[in-house]
Amino acid sequence: MLISVIGCGYLGATHAAGMAELGFDVVGVESDPTKVAALRDGRVPFYEPGLPELLSRHVEGGRLRFTDDIAEATDADVHFVCVGTPQQAGSLGADLTYVDAAIESLAPLLTRPTVVVGKSTVPVGTAERLTARLAELAPAGTEALLAWNPEFLREGFAVEDTLRPDRLVFGVTHDRAEQTLREVYATALAADTPLVVTDLATAELVKVSANAFLATKISFINAMAEICEKVGADVTHLADAIGHDKRIGRKFLNAGVGFGGGCLPKDIRAFQHRASELGVDHATAFLRDIDAINQRRREHVVELTRELTAGDDSPRVAVLGAAFKPDSDDVRDSPALWIAQKLHTDGYDVVVHDPEAIGPARAKLPDATYTEDLDEALAGADIVLHLTEWPVYRQIDPARVATLVRHARLVDGRTLLDVPAWRAAGWEVRSLGRP
Numbered sequence: 001m002l003i004s005v006i007g008c009g010y011l012g013a014t015h016a017a018g019m020a021e022l023g024f025d026v027v028g029v030e031s032d033p034t035k036v037a038a039l040r041d042g043r044v045p046f047y048e049p050g051l052p053e054l055l056s057r058h059v060e061g062g063r064l065r066f067t068d069d070i071a072e073a074t075d076a077d078v079h080f081v082c083v084g085t086p087q088q089a090g091s092l093g094a095d096l097t098y099v100d101a102a103i104e105s106l107a108p109l110l111t112r113p114t115v116v117v118g119k120s121t122v123p124v125g126t127a128e129r130l131t132a133r134l135a136e137l138a139p140a141g142t143e144a145l146l147a148w149n150p151e152f153l154r155e156g157f158a159v160e161d162t163l164r165p166d167r168l169v170f171g172v173t174h175d176r177a178e179q180t181l182r183e184v185y186a187t188a189l190a191a192d193t194p195l196v197v198t199d200l201a202t203a204e205l206v207k208v209s210a211n212a213f214l215a216t217k218i219s220f221i222n223a224m225a226e227i228c229e230k231v232g233a234d235v236t237h238l239a240d241a242i243g244h245d246k247r248i249g250r251k252f253l254n255a256g257v258g259f260g261g262g263c264l265p266k267d268i269r270a271f272q273h274r275a276s277e278l279g280v281d282h283a284t285a286f287l288r289d290i291d292a293i294n295q296r297r298r299e300h301v302v303e304l305t306r307e308l309t310a311g312d313d314s315p316r317v318a319v320l321g322a323a324f325k326p327d328s329d330d331v332r333d334s335p336a337l338w339i340a341q342k343l344h345t346d347g348y349d350v351v352v353h354d355p356e357a358i359g360p361a362r363a364k365l366p367d368a369t370y371t372e373d374l375d376e377a378l379a380g381a382d383i384v385l386h387l388t389e390w391p392v393y394r395q396i397d398p399a400r401v402a403t404l405v406r407h408a409r410l411v412d413g414r415t416l417l418d419v420p421a422w423r424a425a426g427w428e429v430r431s432l433g434r435p
């Protein structure tokens with residue numbers, strides 16, 4: 001079976017390499033020539049643990065190739081659409097330009113029965129519209145089937161999540177599409193991966209509702225953190241205690257600066273936008289609060305910084321972390337970079353440290369100072385902000401670094417540092433949601 005993957009960003013590049021690992025011949029189609037050049041060389045143009053090895057192995061082995069010419073996907077039996085659906089400028093809605101362009105350029109090539117599988121996160125109803133478009137434009141007409149197979153991979157664990165997904169969802173309207181997807185995912189299905197076979201609309205909704213639920217869990221615990229701070233309670237103990245209830249679970253109850261990245265923030269916004277178009281905006285009204293709670297945590301870190309540095313002359317702030325989460329160089333909607341940007345605008349001398357994300361961070365906030373040397377970031381700082389939970393920050397010896405900074409003040413924006421140890425070393429510490 002020949003598989004094409006249209007769009008080779010985070011999702012598509014990982015999916016293409018994953019499909020090659022499963023034994024399929026794969027052609028990845030990507031319109032950005034810089035990305036194509038890198039991928040053809042077996043290089044991954046972003047940071048994702050394990051992916052460079054997987055990708056280069058299959059490029060060298062000849063099972064995986066990349067092109068910017070969609071015509072090279074003509075012979076594929078299955079086409080996965082993996083293009084981005086970013087937030088539209090000036091609106092909460094998703095920008096479907098890339099999805100539409102993929103279908104418009106692919107459809108004329110579909111001269112025989114094939115299956116086009118959407119993986120991008122889209123507003124519910126998109127698949128139905130694209131089905132009609134395929135029927136209209138494809139020479140094979142209604143023999144060019146559309147299916148929806150949402151992707152749940154997490155950055156940092158993308159390879160593992162692709163090769164060993166925790167569940168599979170097939171949105172299909174036709175047995176042939178289901179059978180094709182069963183063949184593609186035969187390895188995972190043989191390993192008893194749970195499968196839900198459903199209609200197109202439900203499959204589209206599964207993805208956005210899963211992300212809405214995760215965002216809700218994070219904002220719930222962050223709302224509790226706000227209350228904990230008022231009364232001197234400890235949100236980490238609270239999360240442990242409620243998390244022991246199996247119905248709740250401890251995962252995604254880590255309080256801190258909140259969620260960011262290319263998925264959760266834009267997905268909950270696009271969901272509200274779509275619900276509003278459908279006339280059921282009341283059903284997702286709670287997501288406005290989820291977003292607002294999330295935003296407040298970033299602002300709270302800025303306020304704490306102002307409070308702790310009040311009276312300092314052009315204070316220097318060491319920002320630990322730029323990526324939206326560890327094991328990623330993704331700075332899309334990163335709380336850390338948002339805070340760095342805000343403080344920079346406020347006149348702070350901002351030095352940002354990140355083990356992997358300096359390039360993308362600098363492209364977004366060119367005026368800050370960047371370093372991959374942690375001691376250099378801390379030297380002369382008036383305040384240290386721990387904003388991305390890279391493990392290296394938990395290994396910092398507070399007594400040693402107290403000698404590097406000008407003022408030993410810390411905001412732990414990820415509620416992960418050993419606060420008593422930092423205080424014992426002379427640091428003035430604020431930890432979100434902890435006394």
Ligand code: UDX
Nearest residue numbers: 151152153154155252253254258259260261263324325
């Ligand atoms: C998310 C979904 O998890 C994944 O299933 C989907 O396919 C894409 O969106 P990702 O964006 O890679 O994945 O990151 P995730 O691990 O979900 O974290 C999202 C954000 O939430 C990060 O900024 C993270 O720091 C934050 N987070 C997560 C918390 O603040 N607290 C938590 O307890 C968990």
